[in-house]
Each structure stands twice: as C-alpha cells, then as structure tokens.
Amino acid sequence: MGYNLAPLQNLIDHFERMQGVGHKTAQRMAFYVLGLSDAEAQDFAKAITDAHTKIKQCKVCCNLADDELCPICKSNVRDKSVICVVEDPRDVAAIERTHEYNGVYHVLHGAISPMDNIGPDQIRIKELVARLGDDTVEEVIMATNPTVEGEATAMYISRLLKPMGITVSRLAYGVPVGADLEYADEVTLSRALEGRSLI
Amino acid sequence: MGYNLAPLQNLIDHFERMQGVGHKTAQRMAFYVLGLSDAEAQDFAKAITDAHTKIKQCKVCCNLADDELCPICKSNVRDKSVICVVEDPRDVAAIERTHEYNGVYHVLHGAISPMDNIGPDQIRIKELVARLGDDTVEEVIMATNPTVEGEATAMYISRLLKPMGITVSRLAYGVPVGADLEYADEVTLSRALEGRSLI
Numbered sequence: 001m002g003y004n005l006a007p008l009q010n011l012i013d014h015f016e017r018m019q020g021v022g023h024k025t026a027q028r029m030a031f032y033v034l035g036l037s038d039a040e041a042q043d044f045a046k047a048i049t050d051a052h053t054k055i056k057q058c059k060v061c062c063n064l065a066d067d068e069l070c071p072i073c074k075s076n077v078r079d080k081s082v083i084c085v086v087e088d089p090r091d092v093a094a095i096e097r098t099h100e101y102n103g104v105y106h107v108l109h110g111a112i113s114p115m116d117n118i119g120p121d122q123i124r125i126k127e128l129v130a131r132l133g134d135d136t137v138e139e140v141i142m143a144t145n146p147t148v149e150g151e152a153t154a155m156y157i158s159r160l161l162k163p164m165g166i167t168v169s170r171l172a173y174g175v176p177v178g179a180d181l182e183y184a185d186e187v188t189l190s191r192a193l194e195g196r197s198l199i
Numbered sequence: 200m201g202y203n204l205a206p207l208q209n210l211i212d213h214f215e216r217m218q219g220v221g222h223k224t225a226q227r228m229a230f231y232v233l234g235l236s237d238a239e240a241q242d243f244a245k246a247i248t249d250a251h252t253k254i255k256q257c258k259v260c261c262n263l264a265d266d267e268l269c270p271i272c273k274s275n276v277r278d279k280s281v282i283c284v285v286e287d288p289r290d291v292a293a294i295e296r297t298h299e300y301n302g303v304y305h306v307l308h309g310a311i312s313p314m315d316n317i318g319p320d321q322i323r324i325k326e327l328v329a330r331l332g333d334d335t336v337e338e339v340i341m342a343t344n345p346t347v348e349g350e351a352t353a354m355y356i357s358r359l360l361k362p363m364g365i366t367v368s369r370l371a372y373g374v375p376v377g378a379d380l381e382y383a384d385e386v387t388l389s390r391a392l393e394g395r396s397l398i
Contacts, residue, residue: 007253019227034254036251041247050210090226
C-alpha cells in the first residue's frame with residue numbers, strides 16, 4: 001500500500017514532472033490544491049486548459065499569442081524595421097521589461113544544438129527569412145542566449161542574412177551591472193575588455 | 200500592456216499562490232504547461248479536480264480518504280487500541296514511512312494556536328474524544344509537531360484524556376539521527392540529555 005491515495009498520488013506525480021519540482025515540493029503543492037475551495041480548484045484546472053487551448057503562436061513572429069497576431073506585431077507604434085531574434089517567449093518578456101526596445105521580435109523556439117538533434121530546420125529560421133522578403137527590415141539583432149548553442153545559432157543566422165544586405169548585430173557581452181568584478185569569469189571579463197567603450 | 204497574455208498570466212497567478220512558489224518559478228511552471236500536449240494538459244487539469252472531488256476525510260480518523268474510511272482504518276491488521284494523534288495528513292505519511300507503527304491515527308487538521316484564532320473547537324479534538332467512548336483504546340501517542348502550538352495541543356489533549364484512564368504518551372525529543380552535535384540547538388540538546396537512556 002502506498003502512503004497516498006490514488007487521486008492524490010496522481011496529482012503529486014503531475015506536479016513532480018515539472019522541472020525543478022522535487023517530491024516534497026510536489027506533495028506540498030498537491031496538499032495546497034486539496035486545501036482550495038471547490039470553486040478555486042475548478043478555476044485552477046480551467047486556467048491550465050485555458051492557457052493550453054487559447055494560447056497559440058503569432059503568425060508573424062512565432063511569439064505566444066491569443067489571436068492570429070501577438071500584441072507586439074499588432075501594435076502600430078512598434079518599429080517594424082528592427083527584428084530582435086530570441087530563443088524563447090520568456091526572452092521577449094525579459095527584453096520588454098527593459099522598456100528600451102521598440103522594434104519587433106522573432107522567437108526561434110530553441111537554438112541549433114547538434115548534440116540534441118536540433119538543426120536549423122527544427123527552429124523557426126525559415127519563418128524569419130520569410131519575413132525579410134520585402135524591404136521593410138533593416139536590422140536584425142541576435143539576442144540568443146550567450147551559450148554555445150545560442151552563439152552557433154546567431155552565427156548561422158547572420159551568415160544567412162548578410163548576403164541579403166541586412167545589418168545583423170549581436171547583444172553586447174560584458175560584466176553584468178551590479179556584479180562584483182572579482183567574481184566575474186575570465187571569458188566574460190575578457191569580452192568586457194574587448195568591448196570597452198570611451199567615457 | 201503586460202508582458203504576458205491574459206490566459207498565461209492567469210495560470211502564472213494560480214501557480215504563484217502556492218506556498219514557496221515565487222514569480223519566476225510560477226512562470227516556468229506555466230511555460231511547462233504550455234509545452235504539454237493537449238492530452239497531457241487535460242490530464243493535469245483533471246488530476247486537480249479529481250484530487251479535489253474524490254478525496255474526503257475518513258469518518259473515523261479524519262485522515263484523507265477516497266471512501267467512507269481511510270485505508271488504515273479499514274485495515275484488519277492495524278492495532279485499534281493505539282491511536283497516534285498528528286496535526287496533518289502529511290504527518291501520517293511520514294510515520295507510515297518508518298514501518299514501525301502498527302496502530303491507527305487521528306488527524307487534528309491543525310494545532311491550537313490562539314495567535315491565529317485556532318482554539319480546541321477549530322481542530323478535530325471532539326472527534327478524537329468520541330473515538331474513546333468504548334474501551335478499545337488503551338494508549339494515545341501525541342505526535343503533534345515539536346513547536347509551541349504542537350506542544351500546547353499535546354498538553355491540552357493529555358489533560359482531557361487522562362481522567363478517562365487512557366495512557367497518553369509523547370514522541371521523544373532528542374538529537375536527530377545523523378546530525379552533528381555541534382550544530383544542535385541548546386533546547387534540543389538539553390531535552391536529549393534529559394531523555395537519555397541506558398546502553
């Protein structure tokens with residue numbers, strides 16, 4: 001006999017499948033659900049199915065959207081001549097939080113990673129190239145992650161786009177604001193030196 | 200404009216209401232849900248409503264049950280003359296994991312805590328007393344938490360039961376197995392000294 005009833009164990013298993021959730025946390029979450037009122041539990045379950053059925057991909061930028069187009073592609077005030085290419089919808093949210101960027105995005109939904117069998121065809125590169133057909137786009141900013149895969153993806157795309165006469169740029173590398181130089185790794189620090197600017 | 204679409208934000212909010220889940224974790228969980236297949240998301244939602252509708256309280260011990268009685272109260276091999284009183288259904292699971300206890304349980308669903316306006320009537324003490332009407336029960340083991348509230352609850356119940364001629368015992372205090380004496384707090388250590396046994 002297990003220590004938990006089947007419906008409870010089932011819920012624990014569901015929570016435990018999430019990344020970063022261990023058995024104890026999953027159990028605490030399941031007990032949280034048991035402690036909800038009936039209406040709250042229904043709401044919670046509905047939030048899951050709703051998020052899953054209502055959220056699609058934007059036809060233009062492949063970002064998450066609850067309509068044909070995402071709110072950013074729909075907007076009239078965004079500068080359609082600059083496309084910021086990111087790996088993940090979460091990266092869009094991160095850049096939006098800076099309030100510094102007024103262009104549009106393109107979400108690749110991954111990065112080229114031969115180790116994981118992810119080639120250029122498995123991510124949304126075709127869709128990006130298709131957007132560059134007319135001459136509205138002037139610059140593509142590669143904002144893929146500063147990892148081996150992100151770098152490789154940025155290099156691959158830049159080689160693809162340069163012959164099309166489009167400016168391709170990359171996010172600056174350097175020491176993160178507020179960090180301690182002492183703890184910065186050598187690669188970051190040498191990139192920060194390379195990229196130094198006049199003051 | 201928020202950075203997240205309404206159905207996504209709603210799901211994030213639901214996850215964030217769980218104890219110990221911050222904004223970033225809730226966001227990661229919501230994206231995990233988006234990454235599920237339709238069937239998996241339906242399953243997940245169903246697990247929540249199922250756990251909530253199918254799990255009730257055992258009529259005897261107030262533990263979680265998917266029937267009138269919980270599996271432990273139903274069992275013929277458990278010794279009904281010993282009742283272990285715990286605060287929470289999770290504590291039942293913890294004690295069951297020891298494989299050392301063969302009696303039955305009583306789940307209080309809380310502890311007396313005047314600070315939080317929880318008095319003896321807000322937890323399942325009445326139900327415990329009702330179980331002691333016939334003479335089958337010989338011992339009640341107080342396994343409430345070793346906190347101020349758990350202590351107070353154990354004291355309150357023991358005063359209630361002693362006049363009924365029932366043996367009331369309390370879990371032993373001491374240093375946890377595998378711990379370092381150096382790091383044990385003074386109260387625990389002095390309790391361990393008090394409760395020392397001959398070897």
